[in-house]
Amino acid sequence: MKTIVEAKQIKKVYGAKGNVFSALEDIDLTVMEGEFVGIMGPSGAGKSTLLNILATIDEPTAGDIVVDGINLTKMNEERLSAFRRDKLGFLFQDYNLLDTLTVKENIILPLALAKLNVKELERRADEVADKFGIRDILNKYPYQISGGQKQRTAASRAIISKPNLILADEPTGALDSKSATDLLESLKDLNEQDKATILMVTHDAYAASYCNRVLFIKDGKIFTELVKGKRSRKEFFNKVLDVLSALGGGANDVI
Amino acid sequence: MFYPHWGVEQMTLFSLARKNIKGNFNNYFVYFVTLVFSMVIYYTFTSLQYSEKIQESIELSDTMSFMFGVSSIILILFVAIFILYSNSFFTRKRKKEVGLYAILGLRKKTIAKMLFYENLIMGIIAIVIGIILGTLLSKLFAMILIKLMGSIAEVDFGISILAITQTVIVFMVIILFTSVQGYRLIYRFTLIELFYDEKKGEQIPKVSLISAVIGVILLVVSYWLILKPFPDEFTTEYLMKNYGIAFVALVIGTHLFFRSVTVYLLRLSQKNKSRYYRGTRIIETSRLLFRIRGNARTFTVIALLSSATICFLGATYSGYYSNEKRAEEVVPFSYSHLSKGPEFDSQVERIIKADHRHPIKAQLDIPVIQVKGILSFQLDYDINPVQLISESTFNKAANALNKDETVLLSRNQAAVIQPRFTEYTKSVFKGENITIQLPQGSSELPFVHMVESNVLPFDYPDFFLVVSNEMFAEIAKKEAPLTYKVYEVENEVTAQATSKKVNKLVGNDFQVSSSFYTEYKQGKEGNAITLFIFGFLGLVFLAASGSIIYFKQLTEANEAKGQYEILRKIGVNKKDIRKSIKRQSLFVFGLPLTVGILHSCVALYFTSNFISNLIGINLIFPILMAIVFFVIIYAVYYVLTVNTYNRIVNK
Ligand SMILES: Nc1ncnc2c1ncn2[C@@H]1O[C@H](COP(=O)(O)OP(=O)(O)OP(=O)(O)O)[C@@H](O)[C@H]1O
Numbered sequence: 079m080k081t082i083v084e085a086k087q088i089k090k091v092y093g094a095k096g097n098v099f100s101a102l103e104d105i106d107l108t109v110m111e112g113e114f115v116g117i118m119g120p121s122g123a124g125k126s127t128l129l130n131i132l133a134t135i136d137e138p139t140a141g142d143i144v145v146d147g148i149n150l151t152k153m154n155e156e157r158l159s160a161f162r163r164d165k166l167g168f169l170f171q172d173y174n175l176l177d178t179l180t181v182k183e184n185i186i187l188p189l190a191l192a193k194l195n196v197k198e199l200e201r202r203a204d205e206v207a208d209k210f211g212i213r214d215i216l217n218k219y220p221y222q223i224s225g226g227q228k229q230r231t232a233a234s235r236a237i238i239s240k241p242n243l244i245l246a247d248e249p250t251g252a253l254d255s256k257s258a259t260d261l262l263e264s265l266k267d268l269n270e271q272d273k274a275t276i277l278m279v280t281h282d283a284y285a286a287s288y289c290n291r292v293l294f295i296k297d298g299k300i301f302t303e304l305v306k307g308k309r310s311r312k313e314f315f316n317k318v319l320d321v322l323s324a325l326g327g328g329a330n331d332v333i
Numbered sequence: 334m335f336y337p338h339w340g341v342e343q344m345t346l347f348s349l350a351r352k353n354i355k356g357n358f359n360n361y362f363v364y365f366v367t368l369v370f371s372m373v374i375y376y377t378f379t380s381l382q383y384s385e386k387i388q389e390s391i392e393l394s395d396t397m398s399f400m401f402g403v404s405s406i407i408l409i410l411f412v413a414i415f416i417l418y419s420n421s422f423f424t425r426k427r428k429k430e431v432g433l434y435a436i437l438g439l440r441k442k443t444i445a446k447m448l449f450y451e452n453l454i455m456g457i458i459a460i461v462i463g464i465i466l467g468t469l470l471s472k473l474f475a476m477i478l479i480k481l482m483g484s485i486a487e488v489d490f491g492i493s494i495l496a497i498t499q500t501v502i503v504f505m506v507i508i509l510f511t512s513v514q515g516y517r518l519i520y521r522f523t524l525i526e527l528f529y530d531e532k533k534g535e536q537i538p539k540v541s542l543i544s545a546v547i548g549v550i551l552l553v554v555s556y557w558l559i560l561k562p563f564p565d566e567f568t569t570e571y572l573m574k575n576y577g578i579a580f581v582a583l584v585i586g587t588h589l590f591f592r593s594v595t596v597y598l599l600r601l602s603q604k605n606k607s608r609y610y611r612g613t614r615i616i617e618t619s620r621l622l623f624r625i626r627g628n629a630r631t632f633t634v635i636a637l638l639s640s641a642t643i644c645f646l647g648a649t650y651s652g653y654y655s656n657e658k659r660a661e662e663v664v665p666f667s668y669s670h671l672s673k674g675p676e677f678d679s680q681v682e683r684i685i686k687a688d689h690r691h692p693i694k695a696q697l698d699i700p701v702i703q704v705k706g707i708l709s710f711q712l713d714y715d716i717n718p719v720q721l722i723s724e725s726t727f728n729k730a731a732n733a734l735n736k737d738e739t740v741l742l743s744r745n746q747a748a749v750i751q752p753r754f755t756e757y758t759k760s761v762f763k764g765e766n767i768t769i770q771l772p773q774g775s776s777e778l779p780f781v782h783m784v785e786s787n788v789l790p791f792d793y794p795d796f797f798l799v800v801s802n803e804m805f806a807e808i809a810k811k812e813a814p815l816t817y818k819v820y821e822v823e824n825e826v827t828a829q830a831t832s833k834k835v836n837k838l839v840g841n842d843f844q845v846s847s848s849f850y851t852e853y854k855q856g857k858e859g860n861a862i863t864l865f866i867f868g869f870l871g872l873v874f875l876a877a878s879g880s881i882i883y884f885k886q887l888t889e890a891n892e893a894k895g896q897y898e899i900l901r902k903i904g905v906n907k908k909d910i911r912k913s914i915k916r917q918s919l920f921v922f923g924l925p926l927t928v929g930i931l932h933s934c935v936a937l938y939f940t941s942n943f944i945s946n947l948i949g950i951n952l953i954f955p956i957l958m959a960i961v962f963f964v965i966i967y968a969v970y971y972v973l974t975v976n977t978y979n980r981i982v983n984k
């Protein structure tokens with residue numbers, strides 16, 4: 079199997095002289111193609127920082143990152159942008175939809191930026207809209223739709239360009255349990271049917287139970303790792319809860 | 334600490350207000366710059382108005398004080414509107430802050446006081462800076478004005494108490510007014526409104542085909558009314574009706590154009606998917622679409638005002654530009670006077686000869702006979718008394734003036750000199766004749782020629798007839814001619830001292846001055862003052878409109894920061910974002926400017942009916958200058974906007 083993400087000795091330090099704060103310390107991470115990996119940890123552990131670094135939105139202070147065979151630390155701004163556009167799908171915690179675009183325009187934006195031809199673009203828009211059940215809101219604007227619909231719109235945008243890697247930062251954070259389950263099911267489908275590689279940060283043990291593997295981060299370091307293996311989702315869910323209570327703090331975040 | 338005059342509560346408020354300003358200087362900066370700018374402009378203008386140096390160096394100081402007086406009122410209005418506009422802009426941005434104070438438990442009265450102090454502090458600082466900068470600038474502008482008028486005077490840095498007092502009073506009133514607006518903000522809105530104002534967000538405008546169509550129709554109608562050929566005869570009623578309707582249609586049409594037609598066009602451009610869904614165009618189009626309604630009124634005002642400015646600037650510039658030509662036409666010779674006996678005549682001659690810096694190039698006598706004449710056709714010009722001059726006199730005079738017009742007449746023929754300030758052509762007189770009534774009977778002279786060289790200063794009615802030498806001699810036997818003495822000197826445009834002396838001696842022989850210099854200089858001064866004032870007002874307007882767009886874009890940039898961050902995150906590179914900002918700004922600056930230029934071209938076509946009728950000169954060059962000037966200043970603002978916008982959203 080192919081390696082999709084290979085991060086070595088990632089460090090991230092915030093602040094200037096005198097008042098430095100180390101958000102990530104020597105993180106090593108390998109993700110294989112087709113994996114669905116969860117990242118958990120208490121608030122402030124550095125999860126978002128890690129995800130942002132992998133998404134090239136943020137720069138590591140030290141360390142090497144190779145995604146799909148490309149060394150990210152050696153690329154200039156223009157190529158990084160192109161990389162984000164073509165290879166990555168990012169699902170943000172706060173949706174990050176553009177207010178002035180309709181749902182449909184938001185979804186197809188990555189393809190429009192990549193200058194794909196219109197026919198293909200329309201076809202793919204229909205496809206993802208069906209997948210997430212948002213066909214009838216395609217012509218609405220973000221201010222006219224609910225939080226769950228926004229999250230599904232954001233998810234559609236993240237996957238429309240068939241990215242090699244999907245990064246999701248607390249995608250279910252703002253959703254009720256029904257919407258959360260819908261979204262997780264869609265992600266699982268993507269993972270199983272389309273062989274998409276997914277990296278998902280979450281505070282929610284239930285969401286984590288959808289993953290094949292969960293990494294736990296504490297104080298900027300990898301604390302432990304849990305592999306689902308042959309366990310059922312219920313068993314895996316309980317395992318995750320165990321680790322979280324051992325981790326301390328994190329368990330309080332579970333609703 | 335001990336503050337003798339302020340209560341404790343007031344002092345803390347005062348310092349809170351001061352801290353406020355210091356803390357969010359960026360927010361205040363734009364407003365502050367507006368204040369300073371307005372005061373600099375106003376102070377500069379009033380100190381010019383009261384400058385004794387300038388008044389001394391002007392021969393027409395009455396005209397000047399009148400023009401300056403009127404313009405200073407326009408300027409006050411302008412500056413007041415500009416400040417109120419930026420103030421409302423500024424307050425809108427601060428609604429939330431006010432809400433926060435209220436939540437923290439400050440009483441409305443206390444907040445109001447605080448805002449008042451804040452406004453006062455900024456106002457006072459702005460006045461001080463304004464007067465300092467204004468003093469420097471007024472010297473520059475005074476030099477420009479004096480240069481334009483062609484005078485020589487030293488300008489020093491005068492500080493005019495009168496100007497300072499007037500500036501302080503005007504701005505205190507304006508600041509008081511904005512403070513009242515601040516009070517209204519606090520008392521009128523509930524907390525929740527103060528907080529949610531920013532979130533309200535503009536909504537996507539609906540396409541209204543009807544109002545788009547009405548807009549286009551109104552524009553077409555107003556253009557048609559304006560461009561309609563000017564009637565030969567017109568009444569005030571006609572003017573009011575035709576151009577009144579045209580004006581109203583133009584204003585409403587322009588507003589609808591920005592409000593609906595552009596929306597419609599942008600919507601239409603979205604229909605072409607293979608263009609719209611390509612690159613960042615999708616982002617720009619939708620952003621423009623969202624904001625066009627909010628900008629429509631500003632765009633309308635800017636487009637209309639800029640067309641008015643271009644128009645006035647073009648018209649006044651052309652007046653200035655053509656002054657020498659006009660003076661030359663109105664007063665052809667350097668000096669002209671009616672002969673009043675040898676003693677008087679030689680007195681004049683001595684004065685002119687004494688001026689060695691302006692030696693005489695030509696000196697001749699022009700005998701003129703005034704008779705009564707009847708035309709063989711209808712002409713809407715009062716021709717009587719008809720002034721006759723002889724063929725040889727005309728040819729000599731034209732030659733002395735370096736005009737290559739000569740007439741050659743046989744005994745009974747006549748040539749007409751085109752009456753000044755009219756547009757009669759040769760064909761009007763062709764085949765017609767004039768009957769001259771003489772004591773010994775009348776005689777009929779056919780017109781064979783029309784010439785354009787005038788020989789004597791303008792006097793109404795201006796109807797000169799050139800007749801053959803034989804005819805002239807014959808008539809002269811019965812009707813004694815008047816003799817005019819004319820002189821052409823070298824370098825007549827500088828003959829100030831001699832002209833004054835001659836004018837004094839000669840008196841009012843003509844409606845216009847009897848010496849070229851006086852006519853030229855007065856025209857130049859009058860035109861220079863108008864040009865200066867329109868230039869000044871135009872500059873102020875330009876700067877104001879440019880900054881209004883700039884402020885708007887800046888505010889928008891701050892609001893759109895998050896949106897651009899999203900774009901960066903989903904993989905748009907910095908270069909493309911910059912390109913996208915450029916395109917949007919180009920639209921925002923270009924649209925009102927283009928409409929303004931179009932309007933002004935149409936309006937100038939209309940004004941040229943009057944102007945070129947009067948002076949017969951080409952308006953193209955001055956107008957082109959005014960337009961180029963506009964475009965350059967807007968281009969500077971455009972670059973400024975793109976850079977700042979880019980710095981805000983695309984670091
Ligand atoms: N720009 C920054 N400057 C300084 N410190 C930062 C910055 N961004 C994040 N941090 C710090 O780095 C640490 C990790 O932040 P991060 O956002 O990655 O946490 P997280 O694990 O995602 O937490 P949460 O679950 O609350 O989202 C935190 O302590 C945070 O305060």
Ligand SMILES: [Mg+2]
Pocket residue numbers: 125126127
């Ligand atoms: Mg986070």
